[in-house]
Amino acid sequence: MLLELREITKTYLLGEIPVKALNGVSLDIDKGEFIAICGPSGSGKSTLLNIIGTIDTPSTGSVRYAGQDILAMTDDEQTAMRNGTIGFIFQTFNLVPVLSALENVMLPLSFRKMSAVAARDKAMGTLVGVGLEKFVNHRPNKLSGGQRQRVAIARALAQEPALVIADEPTANLDTATSMQILDIMLDLNTKQKITFLFSTHDPRLIDRVKRIMWLQDGVIKSDQRKSAA
Numbered sequence: 001m002l003l004e005l006r007e008i009t010k011t012y013l014l015g016e017i018p019v020k021a022l023n024g025v026s027l028d029i030d031k032g033e034f035i036a037i038c039g040p041s042g043s044g045k046s047t048l049l050n051i052i053g054t055i056d057t058p059s060t061g062s063v064r065y066a067g068q069d070i071l072a073m074t075d076d077e078q079t080a081m082r083n084g085t086i087g088f089i090f091q092t093f094n095l096v097p098v099l100s101a102l103e104n105v106m107l108p109l110s111f112r113k114m115s116a117v118a119a120r121d122k123a124m125g126t127l128v129g130v131g132l133e134k135f136v137n138h139r140p141n142k143l144s145g146g147q148r149q150r151v152a153i154a155r156a157l158a159q160e161p162a163l164v165i166a167d168e169p170t171a172n173l174d175t176a177t178s179m180q181i182l183d184i185m186l187d188l189n190t191k192q193k194i195t196f197l198f199s200t201h202d203p204r205l206i207d208r209v210k211r212i213m214w215l216q217d218g219v220i221k222s223d224q225r226k227s228a229a
């Protein structure tokens with residue numbers, strides 16, 4: 001099993017008032033799955049993805065990644081584990097404005113002490129893979145929303161993650177671009193067996209995933225697997 005969550009709760013304090021964002025979430029994710037997390041605004045989707053991506057920690061419960069207890073790790077161990085295995089795509093892309101598409105994709109590779117030549121090759125290959133070969137030298141403000149999202153996907157993929165987590169990856173995109181992004185993700189899922197877990201409000205994406213999880217008030221209301229469309 002790639003990922004095992006048990007009885008995850010998360011309580012935020014809003015001033016002095018506790019807000020229960022997650023209220024006992026347990027789930028298993030296998031290698032190669034393609035999963036959408038749906039649910040109303042405030043149901044806990046981002047909180048859950050942040051916990052799985054080790055960006056946030058739960059109040060109680062356990063998270064195992066390939067059998068290892070993530071919460072028992074030191075910060076350094078967590079970072080090492082995340083760098084090799086989890087790619088996170090943020091809703092707002094989080095691209096560095098003064099860097100080109102290529103440099104944005106290279107940046108986390110250089111943090112991992114990859115040589116500049118190797119990082120450049122890897123970044124270039126990944127950008128070509130998402131159809132951005134003509135745009136590698138463009139800065140984010142010279143790219144469309146869909147192109148920026150593809151840079152963010154390339155940045156996550158260049159690190160060869162087993163699991164890609166994306167918080168509303170198509171929220172800011174028009175229908176045609178959303179479908180292109182979904183096609184890229186499905187293609188990577190099929191060909192490279194990369195596991196995808198993403199939140200969405202978009203019914204057109206929901207139709208094409210292999211598994212849908214519905215969250216409501218911080219609990220999983222339903223979890224359905226279906227044959228791929």
Ligand SMILES: Nc1ncnc2c1ncn2[C@@H]1O[C@H](COP(=O)(O)OP(=O)(O)OP(=O)(O)O)[C@@H](O)[C@H]1O
Nearest residue numbers: 012013014019021040041042043044045046047048
């Ligand atoms: N940092 C925070 N401090 C306090 N409360 C928070 C914090 N982050 C989230 N919450 C609360 O936790 C609950 C779940 O929020 P979350 O962002 O996970 O929802 P979501 O399903 O991603 O919503 P959306 O679809 O609007 O993105 C909400 O009630 C939210 O107000």
Ligand SMILES: [Mg+2]
Nearest residue numbers: 045046047167
């Ligand atoms: Mg959210």
